[in-house]
Amino acid sequence: MSQTSAFVKKLASNEKPTREAALESLKRYLTSKSSKKLSLLDMEKLWKGLYYSMWFCDRSKAQERLAEGLGQLYSGVVSVDQFALFLEAFCAVIIKEWPAIDQWRIDKYYLLIRRVLRHSFKFIKQNNWGVATKKKVLDQFVSVLNKTILSGDMSVPAALPYHFCDVYLDELEIVMFEELSQLQSEIDDLDASDKNYDSKIEELVTRKREIAEDVPISELTAPFARLAKEARTKTLRDMCKKEVLADSRLKTWGVVEQDEQDEKDGDENEEEAGEDSDEEWTGF
Known part of the structure; x- marks a missing residue:
């Protein structure tokens, strides 16, 4: 616990050299045997320090480097046993601290979320996308999203x-x-008129489909499918449907067939039409 507290103080320092040294020390600590005993509370304290490390980071290039460095804690530092707790700690801290983030700092935390998400995907990919013996990595990732941000x-x-x-x-x-x-x-x-353009496009689409066949995309998007039905607000239900589940890339990757996509779009249009008619006032 004292080790964790020491990291937090240094990570949250307003002195850049102190923060950078603390981050390097943290990377070594997370790969040591001592870190195996860290609880969720300990992880949250560490992420509170990392949160303030980003808070004090100025200038866009420096923020990009730091966000990438913090994201890499997931793909290059934490172990399989630490991954879920460390991700849950990040989500818990972001949820708690979000209302206090001002308009001048909001963009760098949006960037941080992107990098943590990207490197979490990298970690799952490194573990064979959670297939077979590595399935717990995928299951834990989805479970963390289901009980936190999603x-x-x-x-x-x-x-x-x-x-x-x-x-x-x-x-x-x-x-x-x-x-x-x-x-x-x-x-x-290439220019669109180039004779090799169409064949290259076809090759890219084919190879993407081949890669996507080995990625559990349906499982990775399952939290959005649940929210599209169960979210308490219509805005969130609609966003899950339109921005994720109805994204044309799912069809391109072969996750959703054209007929199925058209059916979903038709159901959404009918639902919207029904809601519009319910909301329309027709007089007494």
Whole structure:
């Protein structure tokens, strides 16, 4: 506990060299045997220090570097046994502290959420996407989201699940297809009239589908499917449907067939029409 408290004080220092040294020390500590005994409360205290490390970080480039560094704690530092607790600690701290974040600092915390999410996906990918013997990594990740930011609980600031709806598939896509970056660059350099353009596009789509077949996308998006039905607010239900479940990329990746997508779109249109008619006042 004293070790954790010492880290928190240094991570939350307003002196940049002190924060940077503390972060490096924390990385070593999280890979040591001593860290195996850390409880969720200990993890939350560590993330409180990391939260303030971001709070005191100024200038956009420095914030990007720090957000990436904090995200890398998930993909390059914590163990399988620590992963779920460390992610839950982050979510708990962000939920608690979010109302206190002012308009001048909000963007860097949106960035931090993106990086934590991206490197969490990287960690799951490193563990074979939670397939077979590594399934507990995937299950724990989904479980943490279900009981924190994507719980649907009214105590969670609305901006957090909304932001997840906005960026979730973007970050998943980056991690899923990172090995296709060279092919994508080749396509970007080609003109649409180039004779190789269509074949390269076809190759990219095919390879994405092949990769997506080995990724449990339906399980990863399950929290949004639940919220689309159970969320207490219509706004959140609609965002889960439109920004995640109805995203055209799911069809491109072969997760959702065209007929199924059209049926979902039709159901949403009927539901919206029904809600509009219920809300329309027709007189006495």
